[in-house]
Amino acid sequence: MDVAALTLLALSLPFVGALVAPLLTRLLGQNAAWILALFPAAIVLHFMRFWPEVSRGEVVTGGYEWIPSFNVSFSWLIDGLSLTFVLLIAGIGTLIVLYSGGYLKGHPQQGRFFSFILMFMGSMLGLVVSDSFLMLFVFWELTSITSFLLIGFDHSREAARRAALQALVVTGGGGLLLLAGLLVIWNVTGVTQLSLLMSFGPEMRASPFYLAALLLVLGGAFTKSAQFPFHFWLPNAMEAPTPVSAYLHSATMVKAGVYLLMRLNPVLGGTPEWQMLLPLFGGATLIIGAVLACRQTDLKLMLAYTTMASLGLLVMLTGLGFPHAIEAAALYLVAHSLFKGALFMVAGIIDHETGTRDVTKLGGLRSAMPLTFVIALAAAFSMGGLPPFFGFLAKEEIYYALPSLDRRAMVFAALAILGNALMFAVAFAVALKPFIGAKVETPKSAHEAPLLLWLGPALLAAKGLSAALLSNLTHELVSTPMATAIAGEPRKITISAIPDIGMPLVLSFATIALGIVCYLNLTRLRAFIATVLADIGWGPDRGFDQFMRGLVRFSAALTRRLQSGRLDVYMTVTFVLVAAVLLGAPLYYGELPRAPFFAGDVPLHELAIMAIAVIGLFAVVLAADRLTAIVSLGIQGFAVAVIFLLYGAPDLAFTQFMIETLSVVVLALVMTRLRLSPSDHRPLAQTVPDLTIALACGIGFGLMLLKVTGVPFDASLTDFFNHYSKTIAHGANVVNVIIVDFRGTDTLGEIAVVMVTGLAILSLVRLRAGSLRRIADNDPDAEGRA
């Protein structure tokens, strides 16, 4: 197989895994994780083959035609940026699958969970390798949908349902903005592929639609990456099981927005708008996230808010436009995925083994869980930016990017120091506090975690260390190609774990010192922030509830207004519109037919038949009892049949005769079962408008018919049928030939309809009395009782 076919196979592997996961889990229990982990592992191995090309700075594209007529293809783009993402997604995914095996051991829906996780993985992989816009959008929304399924995994709890819906509404809505943004870009540049778009940067930035495209794309990216003020769904998403939080809501999905910004940086970046909006929102998100993280006592929530802060930092770095900022963003993104994934899994282990996630109710776990303690510390060192971990490299690069000379840089440097210091404090509050001090009684007595649980975080933490120690290799394979892809021009990263003496190191020390102060005063800080928040009393989270409730109430009110539930109102509206169109349009365009000429070419017996029909019609309206009504209905029907007979339509006439006979029989049979008011009681106030509407419609149809018959007749179709009925369809009765041969497929559909009405009537007749109401009340037992 060639590379393209293998890549397609690799991209579809997670979905194959999702298909077999429930069955495997039923057979093997939690040990299915070992087999299922092979799927992402195989993807990692496949994509590592692109390392040589990508580290040389080349871009690998490939793919298949999808809808060629719309210029839509299933094509991928593999460069430093997407390759790094692919390896993070599939690599961490492998560990998450293993971890889920231990975390949800014995859960009745474990198979479904594996299925969802793998589906998400497939969507996320598709998203980051997508080259065509449409494919990007489809996978973008697929990650929202799978995230919805995962957050709502524990769907019996209302909080989980709310969080799932919230995430779907926010990120899915953002996806629609992204689609609009991509359409704008497509309109401006005329290309639908990212790889081709890269050379259109100058055109795009000069376009009058630049700002619209930018705002729409930012709408998509900011909602996905939980930037303030769209951040609220991320902490709520912690309702999901911990493997989901570790995977989707720290390492991968929430980075999709950052990925998009990095991907489009060469096209949309570098403008004053870009350099204002991104750092502004990113910086705000950084500080708000870090502050809110300090306030929490739940381990997962603390981590969730620091994730938000980190995402803010990444957006800020992507938009700053200083030298080294892009490099810092690339390094920090990788470092964050490693340490945050590990920390989430550690939080999950603590929860799983002790029964609580509340940091104030934990302590002294180091003796019971020494291995977990070591892993936690390693991850926290990386998060706190301490050497010799990869987070330290990222942090040094950030401080290289913020030369403290001009005022703008100083502001952002201060923001970065404050944010990093707070994150430092939270990192150790999560990774140190539960393990030191006196032993505290927990709901479950703590034990060291089983292999499936600690393997994932241990490998991630080890990776955080080795990536820093082998910094040259890391830079060559990962950081430099990634930064090059983001910047759209060659970049080189050289930073290593051995610190240089200089300004960045000073800033690092300042951060650490501030962080230690915050850590020691965390309880006081927490109380202070809680007071401030209580004073504000409103947040976007509550705003979301208000928005949703308003939407439901508005829809209900609108529906009630449009659907009064009264048949006569619907009918009146319908026929008023019909009359308005029939009479209004000819009047407006001056297309009224010429005055009708009641010629004497109609013999008396025909007029008599018409008169009988009219008499029958009025007799139906005026009928005082049901027998008269039935008979009158029959009279007008038979009169119509005679008219058909007189005007050369014997087939119609016979059909009409038979149908009228049957109608009378059926009506008589049903009418005897009904006790009806004998005549039409309509008050005068209703009769007059009803009659007016009916007359208007009747006149309208009459005028239309006059107009139609007044124009020359196009007989081409009739001639066709007359001409070929005998010669190619071997039938002399043209009407029958049209029904069964020329338009046979049509007739097939019609007899199917007749058959379905027959079935429907049969089942209606057989329903027991009272069952209609039960069905309307949505009573699930109705069918059983009926």
Place this chain on the structure above:
Amino acid sequence: MEAWFALLVGTFFTVAIYLLLSKSIIRVLLGVAILGNGVNLLIFTGGRLTRGVPPVIQEGADTLAGPAANALPQALILTAIVISFSFFAFLLVLAWRAYEDLSTDNTDEMRVAEPEEEPAPPLGY
């Protein structure tokens, strides 16, 4: 001759729509039946009227000799007659069952699906 037919069709529609606007379900049904006939006549007349000669090809001939009635609207109407009958029968049975269950033939009182005092929609998740 078309003018007479226009008048007739207009009468059919007027009566049918007047009945359709009634609140009594059985009159609505009568209106449906008449509307079907009115529409058939409308299509029939729209395809132009020819007296007497049905569109049947003579023995030995290959095509219709001389003017004959338009076959196309006839084919359309023929299936329409059968289908409107089956729908009429369906509506009739539906009305009868509704009457049995709800003990009313007044459409204003048939409010099972859209009740008068509809409860507010649930606001939870």
Place this chain on the structure above:
Amino acid sequence: MRSVIFRAVAPFLTSLMVLFSIFVLLRGHNEPGGGFIGGLIAVSALAIYGIACGVETVRRAIYFHPMAIAGAGLFAATIAGLISIAARVPFMTGLWIYPSLLGVEVPLSTVTLFDCGVYLVVVGAISSIALSLEERGGE
């Protein structure tokens, strides 16, 4: 309605009408008639029989459930269309063969089969409606 004369005549009337309906069906391609009209005549025949002698008698007489007859008709009509696909022409293209039966050339076609399908659907579905309503009326 259940006069002795009516009840005595009804079976013969019904048989005649059903026979006539088949005649109308088969001549439909060249003279006025066809599946729809033939089917309706047959339904009227059954309805008359039902009014005269009771629905149970009719159900016994036609042996199959009316909806089964309708289903068979729809099946036949669909098969008539599908035969064309088997013959590698588009769906519903009419195919004709002229086998010689006892020295007389009998034109057979998928179109005739289709028309018979229409006939059966109309007979089955509408007599099902009529019979089920008559049944209720008699309770």
